[in-house]
Each structure stands twice: as C-alpha cells, then as structure tokens.
Amino acid sequence: MAGQQDRPSAVETGSDNLVQRMERLPPGHPSSPYDEDGSRKPPVDRPADRELPLPDERKPDAGPAAPDSSSEDVPDRRFSDARNLTAQESASPSTDEQEPTGQQHREGRINPDEVPGDSAPHAEAHIREPRDPESQSDSQSWSEMLPHFKERWERHEQRWPQEQSAEADRSNDEPGSWRGDSGRPLSARDNASVDACCDRIAKAETRITTRVEDAERASAGGLVGKEFRLKERDSLKDKVAAAREGASGADFDRILANVHDAVRYTLQYDEADYTAGVQADVGWLKGQGFDLIRLKNFWNDTEYKGINSQWHDRETSQTFEMQFHTPASFAAKQITHKAYERIRNPQTTKDESRELHDYQREVSSSLPIPIGAPEIPEYP
Amino acid sequence: MPDQVTYYAMLLAGDAPSNPSGIARRLVSDNGGIRDEVFKQDLSWDHTPLIAAAERGDMTFDLVEVSADEAEGIIEGFRAKWRSEGQ
Numbered sequence: 001m002a003g004q005q006d007r008p009s010a011v012e013t014g015s016d017n018l019v020q021r022m023e024r025l026p027p028g029h030p031s032s033p034y035d036e037d038g039s040r041k042p043p044v045d046r047p048a049d050r051e052l053p054l055p056d057e058r059k060p061d062a063g064p065a066a067p068d069s070s071s072e073d074v075p076d077r078r079f080s081d082a083r084n085l086t087a088q089e090s091a092s093p094s095t096d097e098q099e100p101t102g103q104q105h106r107e108g109r110i111n112p113d114e115v116p117g118d119s120a121p122h123a124e125a126h127i128r129e130p131r132d133p134e135s136q137s138d139s140q141s142w143s144e145m146l147p148h149f150k151e152r153w154e155r156h157e158q159r160w161p162q163e164q165s166a167e168a169d170r171s172n173d174e175p176g177s178w179r180g181d182s183g184r185p186l187s188a189r190d191n192a193s194v195d196a197c198c199d200r201i202a203k204a205e206t207r208i209t210t211r212v213e214d215a216e217r218a219s220a221g222g223l224v225g226k227e228f229r230l231k232e233r234d235s236l237k238d239k240v241a242a243a244r245e246g247a248s249g250a251d252f253d254r255i256l257a258n259v260h261d262a263v264r265y266t267l268q269y270d271e272a273d274y275t276a277g278v279q280a281d282v283g284w285l286k287g288q289g290f291d292l293i294r295l296k297n298f299w300n301d302t303e304y305k306g307i308n309s310q311w312h313d314r315e316t317s318q319t320f321e322m323q324f325h326t327p328a329s330f331a332a333k334q335i336t337h338k339a340y341e342r343i344r345n346p347q348t349t350k351d352e353s354r355e356l357h358d359y360q361r362e363v364s365s366s367l368p369i370p371i372g373a374p375e376i377p378e379y380p
Numbered sequence: 381m382p383d384q385v386t387y388y389a390m391l392l393a394g395d396a397p398s399n400p401s402g403i404a405r406r407l408v409s410d411n412g413g414i415r416d417e418v419f420k421q422d423l424s425w426d427h428t429p430l431i432a433a434a435e436r437g438d439m440t441f442d443l444v445e446v447s448a449d450e451a452e453g454i455i456e457g458f459r460a461k462w463r464s465e466g467q
Contacts, residue, residue: 182429243440246418246430249458250392250401258392258440293393296439304436323437340436344429350413357414360436 142328145366149335152359160352162342180234182346184241190252194240198233201262204316205230211288211313212265212322218284220277221269224330231262260293260310263320271326275372278307278324285322289314295379303336303360305329305367307376328367336360383407383415387451388431388443390418397444403454404431404443419455421462 168183176188186194209229216223231239236259243255269277286292295309307324325333339356342348348356385407389400405425407415418428434443446454 239440242429242433245420245426246390246404246428246441247392247401248419248421249461254392255401260439294439296437298437301435306437308437308439310439321439340432343432346427350407350409350415351411353414354412357432 142366142368146335149359149363149366152362153335153338156339156355156359160342160355163347165345165347178237178241180238180241182238182242182344184238184245186237186241186244190240190244191237193252193256194237195233197256197262198236201230201318204313204318205263207316208263208290208313208318208320209265211290212285215281215284215288216267219267219269219281220273221267221281221324224266224268224325226265229263229265231264236262260319261321263318264323265320266323266325266330268325268327268330269370271328271368271370274324274326274370275376278373278376281324282309285311292379293319295377297374297376297378299369299374299376301364303357303364305332305364305369307373309379326368326370332363332367336363383409385448387446387448389446389450389454390430391442391444392440395442397446398450398454399457400444400454402441403446403451403458404428405451406431419458421458423459 165181168179168181170179173179173185174188176191178186178191178194209226212223240256240259243259244252247255267278267281282292282295290311290313293310293312295307297307298304299307306329309322309324310319311322312319336359339359343353343356385405388404388406389397390402390404391397392401395401402418404416404418407417416428416431417425418430420426430441431443434441
C-alpha cells in the first residue's frame, strides 16, 4: 500500500507552498488563478501593493487618495483582504444539481495558516514534480480552446432551441409509484425499494466520507464537488428507471445493486501528479477499509476522459464511485454536461444528437493527457 | 437508405455476453444522425440514455458489441423467458 510516508518530504517555502496549492485549485475556485473556463485570471495586485500606509509611514505630501487608516469606520484593508479570502473560500456557488463542480471544495487546503512541512498529515502530499514542458504546452492549448467551445455551444443552443418539455402524465399511475420528467416510471414496489436504498445510503455516507477525506489528506490530489457526493433522490430514481427499462431480463433488486454512484466522489490532480497520484490513492483507499470492485480507464475514449472506479465499504456494506480527474478533464465534464443532458432527452432529434456527440468528442479530444494515464491498468 | 445499426449486449456484473440483462442498439442514419434504443419487455424498441451514459463513464452496465445475428438470438431468449413467465 502506498502511504504518505512514501512521499518526498516538503522543502518549499510558505509562499511557494501557498501559490502552488492555489495553482492546484480547480478552475473557477475564487482563489484559483484560473477562471472557470480554464483561462488564467488577469494578474491582481499583491496584497502589499494594496496596503494603506501606517500613519507614521505616510509621506507628508500624500494626497487625498489615501483615506485615514486610523478611522474606525475604515477597516484595516490588510485584515479585510484576509477576511475576503476566507469568505471566498467558504462560498459554495451551486451550478449544477446533478454533476459535481470544481468550485466548492478543499476549503481547508488553501488556508494560509498551514505551515508547510509541519506535522499535518497531508503536508507532504503537496509536493509537486517539476512540470513537464510538453504537458504545460498541452494545458495551454486546452485553455486556448475554451472560448471556442463556449462559442460553439452557444451556436448549438441557437441552432437547436430547446422546447419546454411537456410534464409527464402521471394521472393513471398507481399510488406510490414514481415517474420522472423523462416519462420513465417506477412501480410502487420498485419506488419503495429505491427509497429504502436512499435511506440506507444517507446513514452510510457520512462514515464513508470521513475515511475518503482521510485518504484525501494523504493525497497529491484533492476532492472536488464534494457537496454533490449524494445523488439526488429523483436523479437516482430516473437512472434506475432507465436501467430497469434497459435491463428487461434482470430482477429489479439486481439492477439496483449494480448502481454504485448514488454516493460518488471525485479526486482531482495536476497533470504532473495524476498517474502516480491515482495509483497511490487507489492503495490508500484500500487501506481505509474499501474494496475495489472495478476500475475503468477512459483516457483512450473519445467522448469522456478520466478514470472511474467502484468501491465497496466493508464497514457499511455501501458501494460508491470514485472518479479521478485532472482540472482539464473535470472541466471538460462540466463543459459538456448540457450536451449530455440533451442526448439523454428522448425528445432530442437524431440530427441534434449527432452534433451533441460531435461536440463531446471535440472537447474530449482537445484534453491534455497526463503522461502514463492511458496505461493505468483497469480492474479486474 | 436504412440506418446503420450497432447492437450492444448490456451486461450487469456477473453476466456473460451470451446471456446479458438487456440489449441496446445505436441507429446511425446516412447523414450521421444518432438514435439509441433498448429492447423493452413490451417487445418494442424505445429511446435509451444508457449507451451515451456508458460512453460518458457510467459503469452500471458493460456494453459489448454483438452482431445482428447474436442480437436476434438474445432477443429470442428474452421473448421465450417472458412467455414462460406469462408476461
């Protein structure tokens, strides 16, 4: 099992460490140097540049631009900046109900009070290998493509305006049954099974999350979209209803037992850390009492890239999903989410569906691929 | 011109490709238009999100491409099973 003791020790200065951790935040995080679309934010003044002079430091000829910092009405901006940073990190802007986003996570990891190289269990995990120049160039190409993807999606929405879906007709449904907006039903018995499953999951999830967070502390990556770890009940029911319809030869309980992403997490790594990080963390998760059921490598696939895995928790008997992404592959998943939602919609035409698949392929094919990632072995 | 059809056996954990839990197909028209369908218990084909979900990393099913003849055999197996179950 790979452990934090296997990782190199920290030799960074405090400011280097903070900058590097900020670099590792997902695009769009308030403290990330990158916007949500992956482009680098314009440079901001250093906090020191924005500091007001102390009264005894002010030059006699200082103009009116410098307010009286001794006034109680004017907060000391040095502290104000620090408070803003904290507030921004705590903010959790919600963007998508069903899909995790990269904006609300790892609040604690950017804490400037963290002392690099101290005894914090995850301190050693923040070491970064020197960046591979080729991978840096790939990342830059990807960033440059983002405005194009955005524009292309806007064109798509103009070309294929989405009509308001008619509400599903539930007038003849049996009491206790369920029918989603897609129109796929669950019988009263099946609906009760999913509800019971959701209740079990709600009890198990906290115990799983605690240990997943323990693994994160030792990880070169960080959890992203953690607040979306529990699939919405209706979303789970819609998924199960679709699986029920498709697996017409299987028992319902068996179908339900094969849906492992009612609890799901995403670990995100810098490209340079990805391959080693994923392999180390698979070992770490095993050490937390989780058994790997399956691991599937999608880095060679055309419409989605990343690694997805299914786990069984020995303590709660609950299964869950763990995805492994880079900031770019995670962003690609978000960028194409609306396209995917349209593909899922039964009312989407064949012609639009073709364009939606093309869009997913184009975004995916532009992604920088971490060295060694496509060779990470699948399981079993 | 008829659609190009690709069939997929849908496997839950423990299924063999010859005895899957379901059967799906992707229809691609000559202009590239795409429609995904599953074979339902009422013996009809209907739209499904399951193929696209698998392409996007969903692991509920393993989709294994099968030939049209193999697909017909699987469908016949389902018909026989449902007949015997009185459905």
